[in-house]
Amino acid sequence: MTAPAPTLIEAARRLADEVLAPGAESADRTGVSPATIAEVKRSGVLGVGGPAAYGGVQAPDTVAREIAEILAGACCSTYFVQAQHHSPVRMLSAADSPARERLLRPLCDGTLLSGIAFSHLRAYPRKPVRVTRVPGGRRFDGRVPWYTGWGLNDVMLLAGVTDDGEALFAFADAHEQPGLCPTPQLQLAALTGTRTVGLELDGLVVPEEAVVWSRPYEEWAVADRPKNTNPNPAVFGVAGAALGLLEAAGDAEAKETAQVLGERLREVRREAYALVDEVPAGECLADRLAVKTRAYDVLRAATTAAIVAGGGRAFGLGSPAQRLAREGLFLVVQGQTADVRSAHLRALRGDLPPP
Numbered sequence: 001m002t003a004p005a006p007t008l009i010e011a012a013r014r015l016a017d018e019v020l021a022p023g024a025e026s027a028d029r030t031g032v033s034p035a036t037i038a039e040v041k042r043s044g045v046l047g048v049g050g051p052a053a054y055g056g057v058q059a060p061d062t063v064a065r066e067i068a069e070i071l072a073g074a075c076c077s078t079y080f081v082q083a084q085h086h087s088p089v090r091m092l093s094a095a096d097s098p099a100r101e102r103l104l105r106p107l108c109d110g111t112l113l114s115g116i117a118f119s120h121l122r123a124y125p126r127k128p129v130r131v132t133r134v135p136g137g138r139r140f141d142g143r144v145p146w147y148t149g150w151g152l153n154d155v156m157l158l159a160g161v162t163d164d165g166e167a168l169f170a171f172a173d174a175h176e177q178p179g180l181c182p183t184p185q186l187q188l189a190a191l192t193g194t195r196t197v198g199l200e201l202d203g204l205v206v207p208e209e210a211v212v213w214s215r216p217y218e219e220w221a222v223a224d225r226p227k228n229t230n231p232n233p234a235v236f237g238v239a240g241a242a243l244g245l246l247e248a249a250g251d252a253e254a255k256e257t258a259q260v261l262g263e264r265l266r267e268v269r270r271e272a273y274a275l276v277d278e279v280p281a282g283e284c285l286a287d288r289l290a291v292k293t294r295a296y297d298v299l300r301a302a303t304t305a306a307i308v309a310g311g312g313r314a315f316g317l318g319s320p321a322q323r324l325a326r327e328g329l330f331l332v333v334q335g336q337t338a339d340v341r342s343a344h345l346r347a348l349r350g351d352l353p354p355p
Contacts, residue, residue, distance in 0.1 A: 004057070005048075005057060005059040005060070008044055008057055008059060008067065009063060009066055009067060009070070011044050011045065012043065012067040012070045012071060013070055015039060015040065015074075016071055016075075019039045020036070020071060020074035020079075021075060023036060024076075024077070024078075024320065024323065025319075027075055027078060028075075028190075028191075028193045028323050029317060030193065031192075031193045031194075032078050032081050032149075032152060032193050034151075036078055037082075037113060040081075040082050041110035041113060042110065045071070046082065046085050046089075046107070046108070046109075046113065048063060048086070049064055049086055049089055049093075050089050050093065050104070050107065051108070055108040055109040056089070056108035061276070061277070062277075064086070065233040066233075068083065068232075068234055069233045069234070069236050072233070072234035072237030074237075074241070076190075076191060076234060076237075076238055076323075076324075077194050079237070080148060080194050081194050081195070083234075084115045084116045084149055084153070085114045087116050088107065088114040088116060088157040089107050091157065091169060091212055091213060092104045092212055095212040097213075099170075099210055099212050100212070112154040112155055113149070113153050113154050113155075114154070114155050114174075115147060115149040115150075115153035115155075115156040116147075117144045117147050117158045117199060118159035119335075121161065121167055121220065121224075122337060124161060124221070127142065127160070127161045128142050128143055128144070128145065129160035129161070130160055130162075131160035131161065131162045131166075131168045132162070136205075136207060136208060137206050137207045137210070138170060138206055138208070138211060139179075139205050140158060140160050140172075140201045140203075140205075141204075142201050143200055144198060144201065145198050146196060146198065147182070147196065147197050147198065148194045148196045149174075149196075150174070150182050150196070151195050152195055154173075155172065155173060155174050156171070157169055157171055157212075158170055158172050158204075158206075162214075165217050166215060166217065167213075167216070167217045167220040168211060168213070168214040169212050169213040171206070171212065172204065178203070179203040179204030180199060180200070180204045181199070181200045182199055182200070183198035184197070185197055186198070188330075190326035190330040191326075191330050222282075225339075226281045226282050226285065227281075227335075228336070228337050228339075228340055229288040230276050230292065231272045231291065231292045232331060232334065234331055235295050235296070235299050235328075236269050236295070238299060238303070238324055238331060239261075239298055239302040239303070239328070240302075241320070242299075242303045242324045243261055243265065243305075243306075245306040246258040249309040251309075254305075257309075258305070264298050264301075268291060268295045268298055271294075272288075272291045275288050285339075289340065290343070290347075292343070292344075293348075294347075296331075299328045300332075302328075303324050303325040303327075303328040306321040306324060307321050307322065
């Protein structure tokens with residue numbers, strides 16, 4: 001399914017209002033369901049950034065961010081499962097590989113959902129996953145510590161590092177097979193519903209035509225490092241949902257708090273997206289990190305305020321307030337790098353950023 005960008009935003013709102021939000025507490029406790037993923041696939045949101053020639057919408061980043069906020073505010077678990085899909089679409093769109101013709105259209109039109117298994121590359125020079133050349137393809141060995149969407153994804157974008165220091169990305173089927181075995185599902189304080197596992201790789205072989213990118217590690221790292229200095233749009237979506245609960249609490253004190261925090265949220269969101277849209281990715285990193293930590297401050301205040309306004313009832317597992325608070329904690333460490341961790345800790349202790 002494809003649709004113009006404004007229509008796609010409307011479709012995302014319908015998906016959020018009619019499917020994700022009503023099932024969010026259930027998804028949090030028992031897992032995102034295949035039926036929910038089927039609705040995500042039908043909605044068209046999986047093609048938001050895909051090229052039009054392959055059935056995607058090719059929407060601007062502003063649209064993709066708005067959709068991310070909408071979905072995360074409704075059910076962060078479902079949002080996070082589908083969020084994995086967009087990196088493979090972007091990489092495949094730019095790839096000169098047979099996999100592009102085989103996979104890009106079904107990824108853009110929602111026939112297939114992709115996961116990702118490459119965050120471990122950031123551990124380099126350690127090599128949690130090693131890649132070697134074998135006749136007809138590439139062999140993967142090692143352990144992927146974190147893989148989201150097991151049992152929901154159709155394919156995965158898997159990465160490792162070769163002995164000569166190249167980062168290599170290839171597609172594999174997202175199911176147990178010779179050389180690939182999932183760990184038991186990870187039990188997490190938040191987003192356990194994302195069906196996250198580790199992957200044990202012991203001689204998984206993928207054909208050469210499944211390889212989509214292979215370059216020196218540093219070439220990948222230079223492009224990757226600036227990405228996590230910007231706030232995840234999900235931060236604004238979850239904070240906004242918490243303020244919605246606060247606004248609906250009914251008393252004047254809660255409404256006034258929602259208004260004050262809402263203004264802070266709009267301001268930090270405006271600053272964050274201005275840096276993304278108007279400044280080259282590798283520049284103003286200290287400014288980006290400062291805005292990111294301020295976004296975390298507003299997120300923490302908003303989710304805490306929703307708990308405070310809800311009182312003891314907010315701690316019931318049927319309450320969205322406690323779920324949003326835990327989702328906010330998850331977003332604080334999701335995609336965390338050493339630079340992000342350092343900046344956040346400095347901000348929490350009141351230190352000025354380094355010159």
